Amino acid sequence: MTTIFSKACVVALTTAALGVTATAQAQDDCPLPSNLRVVIGSTSTGGDTYQASSIVVDQLADKLDINAKVDAVGVMGAFRALERDRRGNTIMVFHDGSYLGNLYGVNGYPDIFENYTVGPTFAINPGNAYLVPKGSDYQTMDDIIEAAGNGERVRVAIQPGGVSELGFSALKNAVRLEHPGQEDNIVAVNTGSQADKNQLLFDGAVDVINGSVQANEQYTNLPEDDQKSMRFIWLTSPEETIAQTNEEGMGDTTREQLLQYAGVDIPMSADADESFTFDKEFFFLYNKDMDQAAVDCIDNALADVFEEDEVNEQLKRAFFVPDFKPSAEAVESIKQKNDEYEGIIGNLQG
Amino acid sequence: MDILSHLTPLFFGLIAAGTLVGIIFGAIPGMTATMAVAVCLPLTYAFGLENGVALLLGLYVGGISGGMVPAVLLNIPGTPSSITTTFDGYPMAQRGEGERALKTGIVASIFGGLFSAAVLFFFAPILADFAIKFSNVEKFLIILLALTVIASLCSNLLMGIFSGVLGVWLSLIGTYSIMDGGNGETRLMFDWMEYYLIDGFSLLPVLIGIFGLTTVLLDAEKSFKDEANQGRISLKNGKKFSFSVFKGQFLNLVRSSSIGTFVGMLPGVGGSAASVLAYSQEKNFSRDSSQMGKGAPQGIVSSESSNNALTGGALVPLLSLGIPGDSTTAILIGAFTLQGIQVGPLFIGNNMDTWYLIIIGLLVANLLMFAIMYLAIKPIAKVIEVPKYILYPLIIMMCVVGAYAINYGIMFDVWTLLLFGVFGWIAHKIGLETVPLIIGFILGKSAEIYFVKSLESYGNYSIFFTKSPIAMLLWALIAMSLAFAIYINIRNRRHASMQS
Numbered sequence: 001m002t003t004i005f006s007k008a009c010v011v012a013l014t015t016a017a018l019g020v021t022a023t024a025q026a027q028d029d030c031p032l033p034s035n036l037r038v039v040i041g042s043t044s045t046g047g048d049t050y051q052a053s054s055i056v057v058d059q060l061a062d063k064l065d066i067n068a069k070v071d072a073v074g075v076m077g078a079f080r081a082l083e084r085d086r087r088g089n090t091i092m093v094f095h096d097g098s099y100l101g102n103l104y105g106v107n108g109y110p111d112i113f114e115n116y117t118v119g120p121t122f123a124i125n126p127g128n129a130y131l132v133p134k135g136s137d138y139q140t141m142d143d144i145i146e147a148a149g150n151g152e153r154v155r156v157a158i159q160p161g162g163v164s165e166l167g168f169s170a171l172k173n174a175v176r177l178e179h180p181g182q183e184d185n186i187v188a189v190n191t192g193s194q195a196d197k198n199q200l201l202f203d204g205a206v207d208v209i210n211g212s213v214q215a216n217e218q219y220t221n222l223p224e225d226d227q228k229s230m231r232f233i234w235l236t237s238p239e240e241t242i243a244q245t246n247e248e249g250m251g252d253t254t255r256e257q258l259l260q261y262a263g264v265d266i267p268m269s270a271d272a273d274e275s276f277t278f279d280k281e282f283f284f285l286y287n288k289d290m291d292q293a294a295v296d297c298i299d300n301a302l303a304d305v306f307e308e309d310e311v312n313e314q315l316k317r318a319f320f321v322p323d324f325k326p327s328a329e330a331v332e333s334i335k336q337k338n339d340e341y342e343g344i345i346g347n348l349q350g
Numbered sequence: 351m352d353i354l355s356h357l358t359p360l361f362f363g364l365i366a367a368g369t370l371v372g373i374i375f376g377a378i379p380g381m382t383a384t385m386a387v388a389v390c391l392p393l394t395y396a397f398g399l400e401n402g403v404a405l406l407l408g409l410y411v412g413g414i415s416g417g418m419v420p421a422v423l424l425n426i427p428g429t430p431s432s433i434t435t436t437f438d439g440y441p442m443a444q445r446g447e448g449e450r451a452l453k454t455g456i457v458a459s460i461f462g463g464l465f466s467a468a469v470l471f472f473f474a475p476i477l478a479d480f481a482i483k484f485s486n487v488e489k490f491l492i493i494l495l496a497l498t499v500i501a502s503l504c505s506n507l508l509m510g511i512f513s514g515v516l517g518v519w520l521s522l523i524g525t526y527s528i529m530d531g532g533n534g535e536t537r538l539m540f541d542w543m544e545y546y547l548i549d550g551f552s553l554l555p556v557l558i559g560i561f562g563l564t565t566v567l568l569d570a571e572k573s574f575k576d577e578a579n580q581g582r583i584s585l586k587n588g589k590k591f592s593f594s595v596f597k598g599q600f601l602n603l604v605r606s607s608s609i610g611t612f613v614g615m616l617p618g619v620g621g622s623a624a625s626v627l628a629y630s631q632e633k634n635f636s637r638d639s640s641q642m643g644k645g646a647p648q649g650i651v652s653s654e655s656s657n658n659a660l661t662g663g664a665l666v667p668l669l670s671l672g673i674p675g676d677s678t679t680a681i682l683i684g685a686f687t688l689q690g691i692q693v694g695p696l697f698i699g700n701n702m703d704t705w706y707l708i709i710i711g712l713l714v715a716n717l718l719m720f721a722i723m724y725l726a727i728k729p730i731a732k733v734i735e736v737p738k739y740i741l742y743p744l745i746i747m748m749c750v751v752g753a754y755a756i757n758y759g760i761m762f763d764v765w766t767l768l769l770f771g772v773f774g775w776i777a778h779k780i781g782l783e784t785v786p787l788i789i790g791f792i793l794g795k796s797a798e799i800y801f802v803k804s805l806e807s808y809g810n811y812s813i814f815f816t817k818s819p820i821a822m823l824l825w826a827l828i829a830m831s832l833a834f835a836i837y838i839n840i841r842n843r844r845h846a847s848m849q850s
Contacts, residue, residue, distance in 0.1 A: 043529070045391055045684030046674065046693075054392070054688060069392065071758055074529070076548055081758075107525065107534040108548055161528045189806055191531035195617045195673040196803070203485040205807035214687075215672065218694030227482065228671070228695055251692050318690050 030297035033089045036061070036068040039082065041075035041094030044193075048214065052123045052282045052320055053093040056302070059311045063301045075101070076108050082116060082287050088294045091119070092285040096278075097162035099338045103345050106161035112285060113338070117295060118331040119284030120302050124321040126237040126245055127213030128280045129261070130156075130167060133201060134222070134229035141234050141264045144171070144208065148186050149179030157197040157209040160190045163280055164210040166341060167236050170276040173344050174266045183348070202227055213258065214319055217251040232261045236278040239263040244321045268344060276344070281323060281337075283330055299326040353703045356400045357710070364397065364405040365711055369718045372412020376419070377730075379426045379558045379745075380752010383413020384678045391684050399689040399704060404711045406682050411463060411661055411715040413678070414621075415723060418455040418654055423448055423733050424745060426562035430553055430792060431621035431657035434629040436561060437503070437785070438642060438649030445645060447588030449731040454595050454647045455654040456723045458603065462655035463716035465607035466614065466662025470669075471709045474698065478670030481615045486807060487817040489619055490800035491824035493793050496623040498828055499630035500786040501835035503643065513783040517790025522798060524550025530799050531806075546762045555753040555766040556791060560784050562749050563771025566742045568778060595647045602632050602648055603655050610656030614663020614675045618800075621660045621676050622792045628656035634834045662712060669705065671695055 038057050042049040053070045061068035070093075073081060078092045101109030112118060130141075138144050138154075148154050156171070158164040168188055176183035189206050191197055197209040198219070213235070222229035235242065235258060242255065242262045249255040266276040286295060305311050306324040315322045325333060368390070375386035386409040394402025417428030422439030435455060442451035469477070484492075497514065504510020523539060524547055526532025539547050596603070606628035613624035632652040633639045642649045664675030672694035674680035686693045691701070698705045733741070753767040754760070777784050804813060815825065 045388065045681045046687050050684060051687045054395070058395070072388070073758055074549075077757065077760075080545075101528075106528055107536060159528065159531060161534065191803060191806075192527075192529055192799075193618075195667075195671075196531065198671075198673065199482065199485065199617075200807060202482045203807070205485070214692065215694070218672065218692060218696040222695055227479070251694075251696075318687075 030064060030301075031088070031291050031294050032064060032066060032297060033087070034066050035089070036066055037081070037090045038068055038070045039073045039078040039090060039092050040070060041078045041092065041098060043072050043074040045072050048125045048127075048212070048280075048320075049093065049095060049282065051318055052125065052315070055314045055318065055320075056122045056305070056311065057093070059305045060298070060301055063305050064297070079108070079110065082285060086287050086289040088287070088290045090287075091290075091298075092116075093282060094285060095125075095163065095280050095282050096166075096334075096337065098285065099334065100163060100166055100341065101161050103338065103342050104161040104165060109161070113331070113335060115288060117286040117288055117290060117327070118334055119286055119295065119327050120299055121281050121283040121323050121325045121330045121333070122302060122306075123282045123315050124237070124241055124323045125212070125214075125280045125282070125319075126235070126241045126321050127250070127319060128163060128167065128236045128278060129211050129213055129216065129232055130208055130234040130236075131201070131211050131216055131220070131230040132208050132233050133204075134220075134224040134226075134231045136207065136231065138207070138233060141171070141266065144186075144233075145175055145178055148175045149182045151182065151185060153185050153187055154208060155187045155189050155206040157189045157191050157200045157206040159192055159197075159210070160188065163278075166278055166344075167210060167234070169344055169348055170236075170266050170268070170278070173268065173347055174276070176347065177267050177270050198228075201230065208233070213250045213253070217253050221252050232258075234264050234266075235261040236276075236280075237262055238277040238279070241279050241321055245319060246316050250319050269347075278341075281334070283334060295327055302326075353706050356703070356707055361401055361404050361707075361711075362714065364401050365408040365714050366718050368405040368408020369412035369715050370408075370722055372409040372414075373416035373419075373719065373722060374412075375409070376413040376416020376428045378752055379420050379424070379428060379562055379749050380554055380754075380756050382417075382429045382554065382756075383410050384681060385756065386410075386413045387678050387681045391681060391688075394685045395688050399685065399691060400707050402685050402689070403682075403704070403708060406685055407708065407711040408715045408718070410678050410682065411658070411712070411719050412722075414658055414661060415456070415459045415463075415654075415719045417657070418452065418459070418650075419730060420562075422451045422455065422650075423731065424562060425565045426558055426745070426749070429621070429657075430557060431625045431660065432653065433557065433561075433622060433788065433792070434625045434653035435650055435657075437629070437653075438644070438646050441643075441645030442588070442647070442650075443731075443734055445588045446734075447645070448734045449727060450589055450591040450595070451647070451650055452727045452731055453591040453724065455650045456720060456727065457593070457596065458606075458651040458654040459658040459723075460716050460720040461603050462607040462610055462658035463661055463719070464713065465604070465655075466611040466659040467709060467712045467716065468662075469611050470662040470665050470712070474666050474670045477615055477666050478695075481617075481667055482671070483818070483820060484616055485817065486800045486803040487813055488820050488824060489616060490797060490804055491814070491821055491828065492613070492616065492619055492627075493623060493797045493800060495824060495828050495831060496627045496630070497789065497793055497797065498831040498835065499626050499633075500789055501832055502630050502633045502838070503789070504783045504786050506781070506783070507836070507839050509781060510783045510786045513777075514786035514790040516782070517787040517792075518794035518797070519790075520551065520556075520787075521791045521794030522550075523547055526798065526802070531803060532799075550795070551766050551770075552753075552757060552760075552763050553792065554756045555763045556770045557788060558749045558753060559767040559770030560774040560777075560788055562745060563767060564774030564778065564784070566745060567771060567775040569738055569742065596651070599648060599651050602636065602651050605631060606652040606656040607659040610659025611663035611666075613656075614660035615666045617667055617673050617675055618796065620792070620796060621657060621664075623796075624660050624663075625653045625657045626789055626793075628652045630831065634831055634838075639838075658716075665708070665712070668693065669697055669708065672697065
């Protein structure tokens with residue numbers, strides 16, 4: 001009995017030792033800390049950034065066998081936390097707002113391509129939307145462009161300096177192209193949260209609001225005589241992106257129904273035949289001095305994670321489109337978007 | 351019914367654990383209900399929606415209630431909404447009536463909590479429809495009404511108003527953030543301060559500094575141990591708690607709970623405005639408010655019933671519109687989105703079981719909060735008997751830890767705490783009134799946002815007077831509140847001069 005017990009102890013200790021060695025080996029290959037802090041550029045835990053980050057960071061942590069926690073510290077807090085940490089203990093997740101803020105000249109938004117390392121993309125929120133009251137006269141975006149062209153003031157509730165303003169700029173640019181000199185009839189009403197934008201629509205203080213499929217879909221199912229009822233008028237994602245979402249769509253609105261609001265023709269320039277589209281894409285950002293081996297490690301781990309069904313299904317269930325691109329590919333793609341939208345913003349400013 | 355299958359020991363255990371942890375978070379200066387919910391949010395992913403929400407509701411109710419403990423015993427509001435609890439709670443504790451003050455607060459808290467839970471259950475969709483009648487204009491006027499409390503609370507009207515305006519000015523340091531629809535440009539600072547002050551001074555370090563650290567500094571002036579010991583408080587000196595303290599307080603309880611529930615329903619107005627409004631209405635409209643601010647239980651009743659009523663109130667727009675009513679419910683909504691549940695105007699109808707479980711969770715959390723705090727309060731109240739030369743270093747340590755933690759490890763928040771501690775001490779010496787100053791600081795930023803948004807939306811100043819009948823009613827209340835405060839001030843001065 002004693003012999004069996006001794007052998008069992010030896011086996012257990014050997015196994016434990018091997019386990020420790022294996023873990024240490026994994027950490028040697030991947031110079032990431034065992035406790036990783038992921039800061040996000042939003043203070044909301046109810047928003048898409050927190051939701052997408054939580055799903056992917058959980059899977060990443062499992063794959064790397066580390067602890068990771070998502071902290072909703074907001075954009076300024078996140079940039080500052082990233083600047084302070086060169087060892088890779090803190091990394092950031094945000095979306096296109098990170099470079100749009102800089103393009104719009106918002107104070108405190110650095111050039112992410114110069115000041116940080118752009119990491120892999122991992123998801124698209126295809127739900128960036130514009131809505132009108134259900135009883136509005138505007139049935140399509142063309143109606144809005146025409147109305148503005150005919151001298152009618154169209155008030156749009158947005159949060160300035162980011163994703164929310166980009167669609168507004170594109171709309172204003174479209175009016176400029178089709179009805180030169182009339183673009184000032186598209187008027188921004190600057191506000192903050194989604195609740196604030198909704199409230200402006202309820203008050204009749206604006207004609208159009210920026211919103212999202214996730215946050216506003218239930219309002220679109222209310223009867224027209226309800227003060228809160230709304231109607232989608234434009235989804236900025238291209239039809240190809242919407243087509244990758246779940247067939248059931250979101251809530252009571254199917255993918256098929258959502259598709260009719262995508263692919264709206266919002267011209268980008270007079271000489272090109274291209275329409276404006278925008279996918280809100282989530283990606284990692286690192287301190288510029290972070291070890292390249294750590295960057296590669298996250299790339300490789302995410303590649304493994306996205307090869308499995310679990311994360312893809314989780315993202316799709318939450319109405320995201322899985323969109324993994326490793327760092328090198330991601331930086332190219334994000335830079336290309338940056339340059340494209342810089343043109344639209346530049347046209348309106350100058 | 352399917353709902354019964356969710357009422358498991360785990361469900362109730364999580365509410366109990368959440369309530370206890372929430373009380374502890376609320377009781378530590380610098381730690382708040384919001385922080386407790388944020389820290390535990392990722393856990394809900396593993397527990398599932400119903401059990402996860404049970405945990406978070408316990409944390410929410412416990413966190414709001416726990417804030418009264420340091421407010422009464424140490425003059426430090428555990429949460430911003432317990433600021434008005436310090437006005438009467440701390441003087442009572444100084445008279446050796448800490449236990450009485452805390453028990454009064456606990457009973458008022460459970461009344462407010464259950465009142466708002468009942469309102470949530472019976473009237474949520476109707477009230478949500480009413481809440482959206484409050485545009486930026488009406489929200490600005492509510493904050494203005496809450497600011498009129500400055501006139502009621504100051505001993506010298508002119509100095510009080512000056513202090514209040516100074517508080518508003520301090521709140522505007524930083525930026526009008528683009529997240530609130532502003533331009534994101536820094537103001538009221540030099541360029542080298544931008545790194546630290548781009549988001550302005552954080553509320554809690556300022557609050558803890560001006561209330562807690564200033565009290566410590568003022569007492570520390572006595573310097574010698576023997577002298578400090580002369581001020582030791584014995585719990586045997588004061589009156590004991592009995593439910594007779596609530597005699598004549600029913601109207602106060604109902605009015606304050608209604609104010610708390612209502613303000614909770616208005617997204618963006620903030621919990622501190624609720625307790626400040628309830629306190630000022632009790633001061634202005636009760637038969638005898640002469641002892642308020644000097645240790646009157648009625649002040650604690652109004653403050654605690656209103657801040658606990660926020661819990662149900664803030665859930666009204668969350669569950670009926672998908673719009674969080676306050677900062678804590680803004681995190682709570684994460685529990686739903688993490689589980690892939692849409693919260694919007696159809697939520698209640700589409701998720702009846704979850705809706706009933708939330709109501710049950712809220713009721714149980716309030717009952718457990720009452721049981722835990724009522725039983726634990728006797729030993730907790732003995733904190734006041736600890737000699738100050740032992741207690742104060744511990745308080746400073748807790749304040750520093752809390753300030754450092756509030757924004758996930760920003761050292762500047764600790765410097766803010768120390769800066770405002772010293773500022774509070776200087777303010778005391780030169781006669782500035784710190785209570786109006788802090789109320790101005792708490793409400794100033796929201797007032798600016800809603801004022802600017804109103805002008806941006808409607809384009810002229812007359813809208814503040816003509817927007818709606820609600821706006822006109824609010825102006826009438828503001829005028830009445832101011833007139834009454836001025837009348838009381840003049841009467842008190844006459845009374846004082848006659849006595850002298």
